[in-house]
Amino acid sequence: MLGHPFDTVKVLLQTQSATKPVYSGAIDAASKVIKSEGFGGLYRGVQSPLAGQMFFRATLFFAYARAKEFVGVKPEDPLSYCRAGALAWFAGTFFESPIDLYKSQWQCQLIKAKADPNYKSPYRSVLDVVKESWKHNGIRGPYQAFGATMARNLPAGAVYFGVFENTKNAFARRNEDGKATNLQIICSGGIGGFFYWSLFYPMDVVKSALMTDSVIKSQRKYTGYFDAASKLYAGSGVKAFYRGIVPCLLRASPANAGMLFCVDFVRRAID
Secondary structure (H helix, E strand, O other): OOOHHHHHHHHHHHHOOOOOOOOOOHHHHHHHHHHHHOHHHHHOOOHHHHHHHHHHHHHHHHHHHHHHHHHOOEOOEHHHHHHHHHHHHHHHHHHHHHHHHHHHHHHOHHHHHHHOOOOOOOOOOHHHHHHHHHHHHHHHHHHOOHHHHHHHHHHHHHHHHHHHHHHHHHHHHHOOOOOOOHHHHHHHHHHHHHHHHHHHHHHHHHHHHHHOOOOOHHHOOOOOHHHHHHHHHHHHHHHHHHOOHHHHHHHHHHHHHHHHHHHHHHHHHHO
16 A cells, blocks of 8 residues: 555556656656546556455465475575575466556556547456456466566565575674564565665566556567567667666665565564
8 A cells, every 4th residue: 555656656657658758757747647636546556456465475475485494594595595585486476467467557547548638448447457358368368478577576586585584684693682673674674675676677667568568469569578678678778677766666665674574573473
């Protein structure tokens, strides 16, 4: 709930036209959305992550707990947490990808309406996006851009959990009781989230381009990951892969700090 408005602005900036941009930046995008649709406009597509995030996060952290056992993580082997993180996100992607697809498809209706005053959205809600996706692509519908999501998540998941766990362990070694404090765990989560998004943001831009492409295969602009990346680069160079990074990074640290702290706190309470 806290991070979704930032995500809406991120997707709008990522997917707007390079030659005829609707928004000049994050603040301009947010203010125009609020002006035209009210504050609720920043929560476009929130139904999809709200419905699916509990299953995605449950899968992700369950998989991470099992992956740590499988890999045999230990503080003296920093890369062991990275290997476990990559395995965990491999499992989590099967839940995350459909959630992200439907959210992004609904969010991008804003940019299409702004770019063309005569544009009529084929969707009235996120549920309509789901129906159209299944209608045209069947069981493969929810996994549009799945390969791009997996390509981002495997290395990003390794860095995300690796940075979080190793930073937390570094804090713990400095404390007399050998345990990280709550504030140090929050800080570790924020750093992990920042590294996740700052390092792999260009891959997320390509993923968003594929996810906001038409659900009807014959009407798509991109044939695949490398086609999307090359066309984005041809449009506005390297800048194309960093559109929307400001709201993304503003969200990354606090959102992930809170989430990883809550997971760690509940795990310690249960143990």
